[in-house]
Amino acid sequence: MRDPYEVLGVDRTASADTVKKSYRKLAKMLHPDLNPGDKAAETKFKDVTAAYDLLSDPEKRARFDAGEIDASGAERPQHRYYRDFSGEDEGHAYTSASGFADFADGDDAFAELLRRAQRARANQRGADRHYRLPISLVESITGSTRRVTLPEGDTLDVTLPAGMVDGQTLRLKGKGDLGIGAGGPGDILIEVEVLSDPRFSRDGDDLQLEVPISLSEAVLGSRIRVATPTGDVMMSVPERSNTGTTLRLKGKGAPRRGGGRGDEFVTLKVVLPKEPDPELEAFVSGWQKGKEFNPREGVPS
Incomplete structure (x- = not known):
């Protein structure tokens, strides 16, 4: 992750108020609700939010300045491997609203935007899981039931309707990752690969x-x-x-x-x-x- 001061465009000696003003300006420009479908803006917003979350916390900022933690908040002496991140959400460790909750107390449009985002995060739908399933040409025509073993070791009985074609996707509602609050679980999406037949x-x-x-x-x-x-x-x-x-x-x-x-x-x-x-x-x-x-x-x- 980049240096949080560089991400927010402030000096290392910047006051807490200057840090807040810089974050607020960037967040207004990059917030996903204001840039629907813009993945680049979404990534930058996550970076800006993570940087502000660290620098708005006096203890974290002091430890970062002292070289005790890195820009992600991890202890510098500790080596982190892929498995340490396997359970984390995609993006940065600090992408919650905790660092800028005070912005949501205002009466302007940006404050309302943040309040809506907080409510959405409190009831966030679970992530979808994507899999690919090879089937025979005969199965694609007649249909069948297949027991699939997922990478996690769980098994799932999948009903293949008659008449499927290569690349068609089956949606198993509610079989994906668990959601947060009332968000509900995600789905499992299975893309069918129809294999060639010798006959x-x-x-x-x-x-x-x-x-x-x-x-x-x-x-x-x-x-x-x-x-x-x-x-x-x-x-x-x-x-x-x-x-x-x-x-x-x-x-x-x-x-x-x-x-x-x-x-x-x-x-x-x-x-x-x-x-x-x-x-x-x-x-x-x-x-x-x-x-x-x-x-x-x-x-x-």
């Missing part, structure tokens, strides 16, 4: 799936088993199907916001046996029409 890819509310079929199934047609997020179904492969033929399974995609579901589109891929098949090779060798057929006819060269 399905998602396009909006629709799913895409590639399914290999044999040469016999492609030529003669057949009934094959196809995976969907809600379980396998039987699908008819028409006769004389080709690689790239796409079939639709209606209503087997993701839930739509307005109701109903998307579709699953199944793209066929003709696959020959890996091992040599003399019978197949003999048939193809004697298949005259097959030799006459040009599958690349009409394809730009």
Whole structure:
């Protein structure tokens, strides 16, 4: 933390009244209620408040001037580590209204502003907690319940509604940090990360799936088993199907916001046996029409 005299813009010999006037001037300019959404002003206000809290207390000021404590109020001989700050609020140790409570006794607009801020701090809502939860593509479509272990060791049962998308956030009201007074607890916010699936890819509310079929199934047609997020179904492969033929399974995609579901589109891929098949090779060798057929006819060269 910077030197409190430098933060307030006063000399080390400045009187208590001069310190108060300087703080009041800066606080009027930087107060968060007068600069909504301005994070830089909020940070400076915290610095100014912490500096005034130290210098307005004669005992703290004397100990700081003597080098016994630092600008944060910590004993200089004591080394503080990260764990010492882990339970502290973000910002400085001295961000309460104690150092300028006398300002709130006035009748001007700034005094009323401080009184409102004091009341808000006395009933401050607890902080929200943020987490990220990886889930499978199938879970995002069908929904599920997951038991999550939080970093603190607590467990929480999270209900995932059907039809979630990557980056969507679940809000668990009242599960965050405890508030002060009547402020109430904060919430837990869980951002969902939908993992890729080796079978399905998602396009909006629709799913895409590639399914290999044999040469016999492609030529003669057949009934094959196809995976969907809600379980396998039987699908008819028409006769004389080709690689790239796409079939639709209606209503087997993701839930739509307005109701109903998307579709699953199944793209066929003709696959020959890996091992040599003399019978197949003999048939193809004697298949005259097959030799006459040009599958690349009409394809730009």
